[in-house]
Amino acid sequence: MWFDSWSDLGRVLVIGASAYVTVLLILRLSGKRTLAKLNAFDLVVTVALGSTLATILLSSDVSWTEGAVALAVLAGLQTAVALLTSRWPVARNWVTARPTLLLRNGEAIESALRDERVSMDEIRQAVRSNGSGDVSSVAAVVLESDGTMSIISAQQFGNGSSLSGVRGYGD
Template identity: 35%
Template sequence: MFVDNTWLDIALRGVLLSAAAIVWIVLLIRINGLRSLSKMTNFDFVMTVALGSLVAGAAQASDWKEFGQTLMAMGGLFLVQFLAARIRKASDAAEDVMQNEPVFLMRDGKFLDDALDKTRVAKSDLIAKLREANALDLSCVRAVVLETTGDVSVLHGDGLDEIVIENVKEL
């Protein structure tokens, strides 16, 4: 595919192919919508990681066939994500199968040790998340939730509207 394997050829190939892959991803995002690279579900997170890997593969492609296959794989990921979102929206049963439930790690200022054990979250990591959220007084922490994406949400203040914790599971 390329002229030779000098350092200049290798450098130019990497820059041009990675730039082309990025342009392709931007085009796919414009077609599929802004949600494409969100981290709202575990599918979205996997999509983002896989795209990064595919960009690296595209930048290292040794011929046009390999490069084209990588671009088609990116398109396939966007299609699978689009279809999964449609199926989840259309069916509660599919939603239950495809999506994990968020889990309480703390409630009303108390650590939930069983939940920490079952989710394999270290208490020290949870404390770091409390500091990150500026939770200055544990008695003001209404809930800490391990979200389906692996993010940790710290809910603190004077009150807590039940709708905010509607689908959160207690272990």
């Protein structure tokens, strides 16, 4: 089906422009955190916002008002969860995963690799991507809450204070 009607195209243009402006306003009001990729909940909200926008644009069963309310609900829930987790560390543990130490002083922590389902090949790839050719020169590899790996070289390690709260480091 290539074409249904001019009114359908007109609806997409009008509702699309309105929904776009609505998304921009909601994102501006809700703050930078709404589109951050800090943890799994942030990713879910980002995907849900995109899906909601697509539904508003393409489904004539959903009015602009319903879509705007849905977008506002998602942004509001994101804000509420961000406030909750920033004020009560216990709540943060419910919503986000703690970062995990995967490698210390060039040596893999096998139990952490197994628990996080990460291979040594993936560690080596992350180390190479960081510009190092020698795993033994790496003081720490941390699997962050958002799924990325942070690489800290031995020269940059300092007192290791950035590893506070990382599972497998000091607990």
